[in-house]
Amino acid sequence: MRVLSVVSELHPLIKTGGLADVAGGLPPALARQGIEVHSLLPAYPPVVARIGAGEAVHRWPEFYGGPAALRRLAAEGHQLFLLDAPHLFDRPGRPYSDEAGHDFPDNWRRFAALSRAGADIARGLVTDFRPDLVHAHDWQAALTPAFIHYDNTPVPTVLTIHNLAFQGQFDAAIFPSLGLPEAAFSIHGVEYYGGVGFLKAGLKLATAITTVSPTYADEIRTPEGGMGLEGLLSDRVDVLHGIVNGIDTEAWNPATDPYLAARFSVDDLAPRAVNRRAVEERFGLVPDAGPIFTVLSRLTWQKGMDVLVATVDHLVSLGGRLAVLGSGDPLFEHELRLAAAAHPGRVGTIIGYDEEIAHLLQGGADAILIPSRFEPCGLTQLYGLRYGTVPVVARTGGLADTVIDANVAAMTAGVATGLMFAPVDVSHLRKVIRRAVNLYHQPGCWTSIRRQGMKADVSWDRSAAEYAALFRELVSAR
Numbered sequence: 120m121r122v123l124s125v126v127s128e129l130h131p132l133i134k135t136g137g138l139a140d141v142a143g144g145l146p147p148a149l150a151r152q153g154i155e156v157h158s159l160l161p162a163y164p165p166v167v168a169r170i171g172a173g174e175a176v177h178r179w180p181e182f183y184g185g186p187a188a189l190r191r192l193a194a195e196g197h198q199l200f201l202l203d204a205p206h207l208f209d210r211p212g213r214p215y216s217d218e219a220g221h222d223f224p225d226n227w228r229r230f231a232a233l234s235r236a237g238a239d240i241a242r243g244l245v246t247d248f249r250p251d252l253v254h255a256h257d258w259q260a261a262l263t264p265a266f267i268h269y270d271n272t273p274v275p276t277v278l279t280i281h282n283l284a285f286q287g288q289f290d291a292a293i294f295p296s297l298g299l300p301e302a303a304f305s306i307h308g309v310e311y312y313g314g315v316g317f318l319k320a321g322l323k324l325a326t327a328i329t330t331v332s333p334t335y336a337d338e339i340r341t342p343e344g345g346m347g348l349e350g351l352l353s354d355r356v357d358v359l360h361g362i363v364n365g366i367d368t369e370a371w372n373p374a375t376d377p378y379l380a381a382r383f384s385v386d387d388l389a390p391r392a393v394n395r396r397a398v399e400e401r402f403g404l405v406p407d408a409g410p411i412f413t414v415l416s417r418l419t420w421q422k423g424m425d426v427l428v429a430t431v432d433h434l435v436s437l438g439g440r441l442a443v444l445g446s447g448d449p450l451f452e453h454e455l456r457l458a459a460a461a462h463p464g465r466v467g468t469i470i471g472y473d474e475e476i477a478h479l480l481q482g483g484a485d486a487i488l489i490p491s492r493f494e495p496c497g498l499t500q501l502y503g504l505r506y507g508t509v510p511v512v513a514r515t516g517g518l519a520d521t522v523i524d525a526n527v528a529a530m531t532a533g534v535a536t537g538l539m540f541a542p543v544d545v546s547h548l549r550k551v552i553r554r555a556v557n558l559y560h561q562p563g564c565w566t567s568i569r570r571q572g573m574k575a576d577v578s579w580d581r582s583a584a585e586y587a588a589l590f591r592e593l594v595s596a597r
């Protein structure tokens with residue numbers, strides 16, 4: 120079976136968050152299930168600088184405001200199509216925003232073009248690659264199922280929701296420029312509260328929908344979690360599936376990780392102390408006997424960063440230390456810098472995005488704090504499990520599906536892998552931090568939790584088997 124994956128980021132080529140990890144990790148795992156995936160993404164400058172542009176397999180003299188080419192190449196273990204449209208993608212900044220962090224005003228055009236290119240490939244644009252199924256990710260690729268639907272291309276489509284908070288909602292005035300038939304501007308198509316909803320259209324018109332954990336699949340059908348789309352998602356519950364993410368266990372392997380100061384495994388935890396020391400040095404923490412908590416995250420409201428900021432004093436008063444790596448909302452960046460200044464040697468903050476430090480933190484911290492208000496899946500708790508950094512997480516979405524709380528029953532049975540709390544507020548975060556510090560000072564308990572987590576299967580294989588089964592079912596139903 121051949122699948123076209125349409126996606127706006129793919130690790131290690133370009134990444135703003137977990138979406139890239141999934142787009143990069145799932146294709147090799149699907150290959151082991153006998154499914155060949157080609158991925159279509161924009162030819163962003165850093166991608167072309169890293170792997171070259173490939174060979175043009177199609178040229179459009181005019182494509183959403185300028186000439187464009189579809190390029191093809193194999194690189195870094197992936198079969199790739201790159202949408203080379205300089206007027207849309209050849210610009211400084213990040214995938215969705217300029218250097219100042221403002222969303223590009225023409226994002227609707229940029230990602231309508233990506234989706235249109237995906238739908239063109241589905242209907243045979245590239246003579247020797249006709250996909251049996253198209254897999255689109257998030258709002259940026261969500262018009263792909265819509266175009267395929269209105270083209271009457273007989274190819275099943277799957278839309279995966281990685282985060283319902285980002286819906287690609289635009290003014291109705293853009294509609295005539297999308298290249299969709301007039302009939303598409305209706306509640307059965309892209310129309311959403313009088314405007315154009317990219318994600319809404321995809322959710323309506325994809326053959327099937329997945330999201331990245333079973334609990335999030337339930338949450339998004341409720342008014343609290345559905346962000347306005349709960350009705351539509353409830354109507355489509357029979358084709359909505361929750362499949363938890365895996366991680367790339369090669370890139371994230373504590374026994375071979377080149378970014379670590381010392382490599383270790385579940386059977387040889389002693390070298391971990393060297394990484395812990397390296398974390399202390401990097402974050403300016405004074406060595407002592409208490410636990411090092413890390414926060415490794417986009418610094419946003421979704422991730423509960425306001426609650427974290429309000430809990431730092433308490434964490435320090437309990438003898439904990441905190442190492443923060445992240446970037447995002449300037450307010451939280453500022454407050455976390457202030458927290459470091461207020462607690463020298465106890466709190467260290469690095470504002471920025473740094474893959475190497477991310478690995479070091481997972482390999483050297485004692486616990487990773489994830490107080491997310493909602494979390495479709497979350498990957499950092501999975502990296503934490505694999506590296507023996509005990510996840511301390513909110514009971515929501517994929518966090519609830521991947522961590523086993525150290526309650527009495529789980530501790531007695533020896534199956535606990537982390538700590539969980541709810542709801543996300545200052546008093547409950549304080550309480551779980553106290554629990555974590557207490558458990559940390561009972562070395563038998565802490566080591567048991569740590570080892571149990573390291574033994575958990577967080578690989579892509581189980582999830583890839585679920586995607587493969589779904590894809591096969593959809594293709595044979597055609």
Ligand code: ADP
Binds near residue numbers: 138471473474498499
């Ligand atoms: P989300 O996609 O919502 O941000 P995930 O937990 O799914 O959350 O994925 C986040 C990914 O981004 C992980 O791979 C994590 O290691 C990485 N990451 C987040 N912040 C940073 C940072 N400041 N530096 C390096 N990697 C980061």
Ligand code: GLC
Binds near residue numbers: 495
């Ligand atoms: C989104 C979600 C995150 C998930 C990631 C990959 O960014 O916020 O929870 O892990 O996508 O699916």
